[in-house]
Amino acid sequence: MIVVMETKQLQFAKALADKNRLKIMTQLCCVWLSVNDLVEQLGVEQSTVSHHLKTLKAAELVLVRQEGKHRYYTLNQEQLTLCCGMLVQSFAPDYAATIVPVSSIQEASGD
Amino acid sequence: MIVVMETKQLQFAKALADKNRLKIMTQLCCVWLSVNDLVEQLGVEQSTVSHHLKTLKAAELVLVRQEGKHRYYTLNQEQLTLCCGMLVQSFAPDYAATIVPVSSIQEASGD
DNA sequence: TTGACATATCGACCAATATCGATATGATTG
DNA sequence: CAATCATATCGATATTGGTCGATATGTCAA
Numbered sequence: 001m002i003v004v005m006e007t008k009q010l011q012f013a014k015a016l017a018d019k020n021r022l023k024i025m026t027q028l029c030c031v032w033l034s035v036n037d038l039v040e041q042l043g044v045e046q047s048t049v050s051h052h053l054k055t056l057k058a059a060e061l062v063l064v065r066q067e068g069k070h071r072y073y074t075l076n077q078e079q080l081t082l083c084c085g086m087l088v089q090s091f092a093p094d095y096a097a098t099i100v101p102v103s104s105i106q107e108a109s110g111d
Numbered sequence: 112m113i114v115v116m117e118t119k120q121l122q123f124a125k126a127l128a129d130k131n132r133l134k135i136m137t138q139l140c141c142v143w144l145s146v147n148d149l150v151e152q153l154g155v156e157q158s159t160v161s162h163h164l165k166t167l168k169a170a171e172l173v174l175v176r177q178e179g180k181h182r183y184y185t186l187n188q189e190q191l192t193l194c195c196g197m198l199v200q201s202f203a204p205d206y207a208a209t210i211v212p213v214s215s216i217q218e219a220s221g222d
Numbered sequence: 223t224t225g226a227c228a229t230a231t232c233g234a235c236c237a238a239t240a241t242c243g244a245t246a247t248g249a250t251t252g
Numbered sequence: 253c254a255a256t257c258a259t260a261t262c263g264a265t266a267t268t269g270g271t272c273g274a275t276a277t278g279t280c281a282a
Contacts, residue, residue: 006133006137009127009133010127010128010129010130010133012127013124013125013127013128013133014124014128016120016121016123016124016128016198017121017124017125017127017128018121018239018240019121020240020241022117022120022121022124025202026117026201026202029201029202029204030204030205034258034259035258035259035260036257036258036259044240044241044242045241045242045243046258046259046260047241047242047243047244047259047260047261047262048240048241048242049259050259050260050261051239051240051241051260051261052240053259053260054260054261066249068249068250068258069248069249069250069256069257069258069259070249070257070258070259071258071259071260075202075203077202077203077204077205077206078203078206080198080199080202080203081199081203081206084195084196084198084199084203085195087127087191087195088191088192088195090137090140091136091137091140091186091188091191092186092188092189092191092192092195093140093141093188094141094188095188095189095192125269129269129270131270131271145228145229146228146229146230147228147229155270155271155272156271156272156273157228157229157230158229158230158231158232158271158272158273158274159270159271159272160229161229161230161231162230162231162269162270162271163270164229164230165230165231177279179228179279179280180226180227180228180229180278180279180280181228181229181279182228182229182230
């Protein structure tokens, strides 16, 4: 269980640890964008954007929806919140109890 | 302001994005350890541990205290909590209001 | 000051990964 | 089916960053 969390935390941190991926996440917050939309806004090659999206997808930080020839991505706010809560639980136990009631998030994510 | 946060978030994510640094953080949670203590527990060279501690220090994720010839490190739980709150505010606005009251953390950190 | 110990820094090497260009896969339309 | 557009994957290259060994800096005791 703890090992699983450590792996998840590493994957989460690595997913965030790139300038362009953070930019992508910023762009994808609260909206659905196609890969080409992101290509235009970031100014890097399409293959690069796809590569980053794959990394974010592996970390479950983005959701995908196919529509016609387009694939629309958006940020997975719930997963991000869970990961942050996990970090606080692991590394800030003095704050975890009062600040981040992760249990309530987990309840809300029952699917 | 937003630019500053993005830089901070990148630094935070990069600081966490290494297996050995996560191990160090785990070891330093709630306790003060010397560099040599960490060297023994991680099984890597002292120079490597110092290098990681420098990275964590730059991200303000550890606190240092000199005592005799030893330097004792511990995890900065408050900073970690702030960074996580910042991430949720930036990338999970739908959750930020109800789950992570960052303002209360900032109040508690007034110095 | 000298010696011993603890930690930080430096230089070199190597592994991981970001990027690009080219190509393959997949979806839609005619 | 062929043509076109959108995205994913692949191979090569460049850059970043982790690691080590050696050395420098700093601290304390004799």
